[in-house]
Amino acid sequence: MRILLFSVLLMTSLLSFSQRKKKDVIIPQTQEDSLKLEGVIVEAEKQLILENYAKALENFHVAMEMNSQSAAIHFKIAEVLAKSNEGQKALPYGLKAIDLDPENKYYRLGLARIYQSIGFYIDAAKTYEELLEKFPSEENALYELAELYQLTGRREDMFRVFDLIEAQLGVKEEITREKQRIYMKEGKLDNVIAEFQKLIDAYPNEASYKAELINFLIQNRRLDLAAKAIEEYESSESASSRITLMKSELAWMNGERAKSLDLLEDAFETSSIDFQSKFQILSNYLGMKPNPAERSILTQIAVKLADHHQDEFKAQAFVGDLLYQDGKSQDAVRYYLNSVNLSPANYSVWQNILNIEADLSQYDSLVIHAEKALEYFPNQALLYYFSGTGYLIQKDFKKAVRMLEQGRKYTIDPKLLTVIYGQLGDAYNGLKESDKSYQAYDKALMNGPNNDHVLNNYSYFLSLANENLDKALEMSTRLVEQHPNNPTYLDTHGWVLYTNGKFKESKKYLEKAASLDEDGTVIEHYGDVLFQLGEVERAIKQWEKARDLGNASELIEKKIADRKLYE
Known part of the structure; x- marks a missing residue:
């Protein structure tokens, strides 16, 4: 969890000096003095907004000479110095502001942040604690103190502040997430589950928390608890594909894989699950080491998904990968081409297309697609190699030389450079340019002598x-x-x-x-x-x-x- 930071809100007016009752506040004696002071402050604020910190500081110092007992002016000087990364110099002014106006919580928040900026974490924590003694429900201070304890690894103090936040403000998701992160790191799964339950109890109408708990239980093999949670979830929710998916994953984890895949297919038949979720679910199942028969079913589901979402380049490439891995190269190319037609700036897909076409000796297609890919990746040496090789096989030796010579300039991989020089040797031989052919072969053998x-x-x-x-x-x-x-x-x-x-x-x-x-x-x-x-x-x-x-x-x-x- 990332603890939220809140900006300092200065509620005290810099110009309300005449309203102060403290005896040590110097109040301008004339209207002319008041107007002059107001002008200086306005100019200081303007320079601060423009981030002209030196000018802003200069004007605030002038204002302080005119009214040395203004807490607000002292604090503004501290603020400018802090923004200028001069936290050490800012400290005396921040402390003076609090001395002059000890009840102003924003000054204490600002001082604590100055302490943090220069690494004085103990003083920062002390300042926040003092603030909370006066203003126990100050949300900004609670969150920032928790973040400070998190930063310094003071686990127990952080959890104490978390408890204060929850006691005063109720269960907060960001606090719960941070607790769960720590409990996971400590291996305390029961505590993580308890935090989920607190969220569910606090927000009973938020179904996503219930679903998240079930997924957590399944992934951590608390299968009995997961089954019970699914029953409770199903009793409070209408039948949905989300529940079907949960049952599918639970069945898989219980070793009931045929049942699991049947449920998965049922869930995927509905439109209530968005494409991204289906895509991620399929990826997860394929990552759980299915046997060949199970993989075949998952591939069929993936094909249906891709055919139904023909405008999703990821689905097309995903199916292409599955078919390529299964040795169905020609079918894979069809999906890969769909993918690059939708999103041509995908180098790995182009590379797979060209590898397959080279393996299948489809050199006409190889040349066409290599040169299409070069429109998007003009600095990729491998694409020039594929194009040059295609022309070489077609005995168009001039074009082969042109593409291979260009590819050579972009090649940094010694192995690829060997291959390109080898192909150049063949191409120059085809042009009856023996000397260039032999030179290319010699360069190839310099990189790859065998x-x-x-x-x-x-x-x-x-x-x-x-x-x-x-x-x-x-x-x-x-x-x-x-x-x-x-x-x-x-x-x-x-x-x-x-x-x-x-x-x-x-x-x-x-x-x-x-x-x-x-x-x-x-x-x-x-x-x-x-x-x-x-x-x-x-x-x-x-x-x-x-x-x-x-x-x-x-x-x-x-x-x-x-x-x-x-x-």
Whole structure:
């Protein structure tokens, strides 16, 4: 609870000096003096309102010289100094104001606050206690004294003041909440429950307190008490979806989960529960470790909620998350797209959309949605990566380079930078710009020396260009050491060995690759190395197989027809 602070209300007029009866008050002797004093005070108040504290202080000091026994002027000087963060200097003036007018409660409130501002908490508390002796029902002092004891950790004194507040002002929700917070921290659940009951007794027509008590009892597994409280609540309230929800949660906690979910569905069929409440309730149930069957029912309820509230982006994204987690990626995308159409400035949803589309090889959609997301998040490197990758797969190498180069500028994650440079290497290779391709690959390997995609493509393209074959062999060797059963990487290494003229070694890797993956390119490579080793008949059989599988080179028919190797 936050104890309320009340501003000081100065009820004493600064100009009513002629009405004072104290002998030590100096009263202006002439009308001219009175008018002059009034003018000085008015100007001081004006400067105080404008927060020109130095000017205000100067004028109040002039006023004090004209009437040194005015409690109000002393207090105004204290107030100005306090506002100027000069609490120590303010103290004598605050004390003098009380000395001159000991019955003014507002001066004591102000002095107590000055004490608090400079850390004199004991003096502040003493001042509040003195004030309460004179004005025991002064609400401001009661609340501020309670806050002071709260601040200094004086629990018993704080509770004593709480009791005073309740005795004089009745049960107050803010006081009850603070007590409950302390009792919860101390593990005194019975005391928390007792405080709830006090609120209910004090405000019998406030149904929310009864509902809150029931929820508290359920959450803290006081299930017998919760059941009894639900019965009492139901007897005083007409049947409602709120009661149905309470029964649902109680049944769940009692292990009656099927019953619980039936009640939950019944409650959600009504319109009396607002969307936000339904959304929070579903989130809570899904957080209580439902089994797969229960989760399926909760997901169905969530889908109904989203379909009924198609204008709520949170509901759409929530269902998207549930379906994505359940492996229903295509359905998830539909809800995610609904969500970003309603609220496009949601980066995590865009990211999920793009991840799914990349996984499903939906590259046309990937490019469209990545560039749509960039309208809202133009500095997100990952979005450029997705867009560039989509263009790369579509063989639009110029656009791929443009997006990937832009994304590189925004990338701070070394892993992502490795991937982007790797894709740039592929894109530049597609443009036949070998030098830029190799430079990009080299930069990728600087950040991620064991990146398999880069090691594979870099070594393979070098072998195709018959360039820097020693480097190609070093990279492909490292690749198959890390991935000894990957047919693509085995094929690359075998082909690098082939290009280096190491046909016997090449055969070992290409043969293994061909046994693991019936891909036309891999099978054709295996036939090529067989031909180089003089196994012509076996080579032709492999070429024929490669032709039938597809994805072989344009020379495959000529190789078969002429029984000759063309490269």
